[in-house]
């Protein structure tokens with residue numbers, strides 16, 4: 001996220017689409033009755049500011065009341081839907097991510113127990129299950145009771161495009177009026193199309209996104225769920241590489257981590273594991289000569305070197321490819337294998353012991369850690385509140401610790417990247433001691 005994205009944002013960009021007036025009293029009335037406004041609770045009529053520095057706010061040159069601000073997440077006293085008439089549906093799409101089952105479980109329990117919704121259906125295999133005529137799973141509290149202890153998704157997931165008209169036909173056939181889409185940027189784009197198709201037909205179907213991706217590339221929010229679990233797991237591979245490298249003669253530990261266009265996993269895992277000498281991310285270009293030279297110096301000075309490379313880093317060093325996956329995501333060249341080869345060849349004058357670790361899918365197929373488990377539950381509750389209020393084409397997430405509702409259009413307009421001028425990258429540079437540019 002660039003400062004210019006922040007500065008360009010207007011009040012209109014933050015408006016949430018509503019299905020209609022809210023006239024139904026919430027069944028959570030008793031729970032809400034005593035709530036006191038506090039620094040931990042934003043009332044439904046208040047707003048969460050976009051800017052959080054004096055400089056940014058001042059730059060806008062407007063009165064405080066006109067500063068752009070997000071719609072706060074959380075329960076509303078008046079609902080659009082009568083919960084007893086709501087059939088909800090859930091789909092999980094894109095790559096696996098720790099916490100998918102936590103989100104499914106929390107959605108089902110919150111929808112059924114807190115709001116008393118009629119039914120919750122789980123469509124299988126992502127958007128595919130909304131288009132292939134397969135029967136959805138009836139998600140009862142009993143069925144989901146223990147699923148949060150497992151990685152993956154009990155609903156399955158997929159990549160690949162489906163016709164929005166067919167998917168809306170499926171929702172109509174099953175009398176679904178609230179759809180929860182759990183996924184990344186692609187999934188959210190799909191959700192936007194679904195909400196648009198429902199609106200075109202005048203159908204009151206709430207489409208609510210829950211931000212999932214280990215890459216943490218969804219903008220405006222603190223993080224997507226699963227990201228923290230993934231980088232904690234990735235750090236274990238770095239620690240292994242460090243142990244191997246520091247025990248060998250001229251040991252090099254090379255670790256490739258996921259992160260298509262954003263180096264958040266590599267950056268955070270570096271800070272967890274420590275002992276990394278070079279962290280390479282898509283946002284910061286490097287040259288092969290610069291890296292070889294740096295590694296050579298490290299071997300001479302400390303006897304070993306640890307290199308962490310995000311899969312999207314250094315793509316300009318590899319043969320160009322136009323291949324895409326079924327969702328249209330560009331298939332990346334294998335930077336890990338390339339660097340293993342180049343380091344081996346480029347330092348062939350030295351007796352090397354290079355250990356290459358690619359933990360790949362192992363960092364995202366695991367159950368959510370405690371932090372993500374909490375976040376998933378809170379996201380699911382926020383998503384349920386948004387749907388019941390009749391908000392649509394909306395995504396929930398935490399921003400600077402506060403839950404907000406934001407238009408999906410805003411979440412898909414840009415992506416989140418490690419800022420080479422930001423504090424996170426500075427912390428990585430300070431930790432690795434690598435030069436500003438390689």
Ligand SMILES: Nc1ncnc2c1ncn2[C@@H]1O[C@H](COP(=O)(O)OP(=O)(O)OP(=O)(O)O)[C@@H](O)[C@H]1O
Nearest residue numbers: 094095159160161183184185186187189190213327
């Ligand atoms: N522009 C788009 N319009 C409509 N649907 C889309 C679009 N992009 C992707 N989708 C659909 O969304 C689903 C998931 O997309 P994708 O495979 O890109 O994963 P994702 O949600 O970005 O998650 P992740 O990046 O974590 O893997 C797929 O079924 C895909 O066809």
Ligand SMILES: O=P(O)(O)OC[C@H]1O[C@](O)(CO)[C@@H](O)[C@@H]1O
Nearest residue numbers: 095213214215258259260325364
């Ligand atoms: O499951 P697939 O299609 O191999 O996806 C791999 C991609 O998915 C992610 O895990 C999430 O987007 C990326 O880090 C990775 O590039």
Ligand SMILES: [Mg+2]
Nearest residue numbers: 094184185186
């Ligand atoms: Mg994606």
